[in-house]
Amino acid sequence: MEKVQDDPLYKIRHSLAHVLAQAVLEIRPKAKLAFGPPIDTGCYYDFDLEEPLSDDDFADIEKRMRRIISEKQEFVHESRKAQDAITFLDEQGEQYKVEYCKELHEGGEAEIGFYTNGPFTDMCGGPHVEHTGQIPADCFKVDSLAGAYWRGDENNPQLTRIYTLAFKNKKDLKAYIKKRELAKERDHRKLGTELDLYSIDHDGVGSGLILWHPKGGLIRHRIEEHARNMHIEGGYEFVYSPHIGKASLWETSGHLSFYKDGMFAPIEVEGQPYYLKPMNCPFHCKIFASSIRSYRDLPLRFAEWGTVYRFERSGTLSGLTRVRGFTQDDAHLFCREDQMPEEIDKVLDFSVGLLRDFGLKNFHLYLSTRPEKRVGEEEKWEASEKALREALERSGLPFSLNEGDGAFYGPKIDICVNDALDREWQLSTIQFDFNLPERFDLKYVDADGEHKRPYMIHRALCGSMERFFAVLVEHLGGAFPTWLAPVQVALIPVADKFGDYVNDIKDQLESDLFRVQVDTSDKSFNKKIREAVTSKIPNIIIVGGNEVENGTITLRRYCVKEQLTMPREEFYARMQRLRDERLMDCDPEVEI
Secondary structure, three states, X not given: OOOOXXXXXXXXXXXXXXXXXXXXXXXXXXXXXXXXXXXXXXXXXXXXXXXXXXXXXXXXXXXXXXXXXXXXXXXXXXXXXXXXXXXXHHHOOOHHHHHHHXXXXXXXXXXXXXXXXXXXXXXXXXXXXXXXXXXXXXXXEEEEEEXXXXXXXXXXXXXXXXXXXXOOOHHHHHHHHHHHHHHHHXXXXXXXXXXXXXXXOOOOOOOOOOEEOHHHHHHHHHHHHHHHHHHXXXXXXXXXXXXXXXXXXXXXXXXXXXXXXXXXXXXXEOOEEEEEOOOOHHHHHHHHHOXXXXXXXXXXXXXXXXXXXXXXXXXXXXXXXXXXXXXXXXXXXXXXXHHHHHHHHHHHHHHHHHHHHOOOOEEEEEEEOOOOOOOOOHHHHHHHHHHHHHHHHHHOOXXXXXXXXXXXXXXXXXXXXXXXOOXXXXXXXXXXXOOHHHHOOOOEEOOOOOEEOOEXXXXXXXXEHHHHHHHHHHHHOOOOOOOOOOOXXXXXXXXXXXXXXXXHHHHXXXXXXXXXXXXXXXXXXXXXXXXXXXXXOOEEEXXXXXXXXXXXXXXXXXXXXXXXXXXXXHHHHHHHHHHHOOOOOOOOOOOO
16 A cells, blocks of 8 residues: 555554554563554454464454544654664564664664554554544455565565555445455356356366366357457557477576576476576567568567466465466567557557457556666657657546656556456556567668667557456456357256247257257256356247247346346347447447
């Protein structure tokens, strides 16, 4: 959480961390303190405990915290000379605080700040509320326990982290807890299993490596198919590159110098080291360099659904959002300086338009500009930043400036979306690169016959297919629209005698390449409906005597309770429209 001196909520959360530590020390007096900062949802504190805590202790901790709050203990600040602070903390047996205090002293800090409230004193720079009574007693909740290594280093002791929620008022606290419960229900790891979309076989295959099941694979195929068609219409040319490359390639690109820790160990091939590719860009540079390019050839737009491999530590892996093997919808654009504005406009419009096709509508963009340490000519930085900024201004989309936050090799735009639970996800990136064209000596022949360096733009729209799939599952709650759903129609006869009519509907739908499921099991009618709803099938068709007699169907949409009865031909036309226009019929507010 960003430290804002005058933010009342920051002060409340920071002060609550001290109250939390004081309460824990009352029941675990031998506990040693580490760090306890405020965060965006409240605060946490890390403890080294001889006797562990559990969820069963939360009620007692909360009770003690409310007592401390009721005592209106004043927060009193004092500064101590660094060596005196070290001595004081050492006498208290606070070895973690001593270590950090010594670092501050060695870094030039002459004095160290402390705050005392009641019997509790902690090394701290503030700010705090005036007294504990200013912390709303009904707006916090001791929430969870987690393991955390001291200073985030797995070689250090593991501590116990206690998280506490804290908000301005009780309403905000309840709203956050409710949103979090909804997030748990929408968690792609949970829904991935329930809807049979994918799996991870940690022992048999390996952690961070995804097995796509038929239903998940079909949804992914439809996502990629739509995106590929859009790329072709947008003037992109598809290329393919190998999964491994010689060490010399990664030396030229700089990956072995700057990114080796993120790469898998080399594979020896005929006495030479090869590496699994962590990125596609060096191959695309080689394709550009494979022939003489004229200024008339530009822009060139190379696209690839390239699977890359990155070594992520096992503790950082998480479902589809952090994996070791993933597929990027990668593209690299090579253009002249005079083509930059139009290319950026096109790729920005393309990125936002494609994301909107999947029901993602709430955008915020970030422009990251030149950092202190960088490569490339200043004129190119100036021109590329200007092109990015002006494209953002023309787009009319909300954006913020991240001054100095660009990569060392070029400025970029990050496109973030807010999902149905208002969580922000960074998806698309539009990134200039002044490094690789130099390293691979990329050139084109200009109109004057001179060789010039092209501008190179990295661009991923969905990012990785795995992470985008996770975002989409959670945004939609697993209820995919008809055009993406693995099963588009569930046909449920009220009785077996209507089977011929149901099969006739099925045959017609399948002849138009719709994906249909007929439930002819012995389960009760109500159970069949429940299972279709649980499977989140977007169109549930009920067939009984009236439907057979009148040549109709009764439609129940997944997202609405009302049922519609309509002629069969009207339903077929409706299905065609849902698919062809890619309507988000999983949203009850979308008109069909």
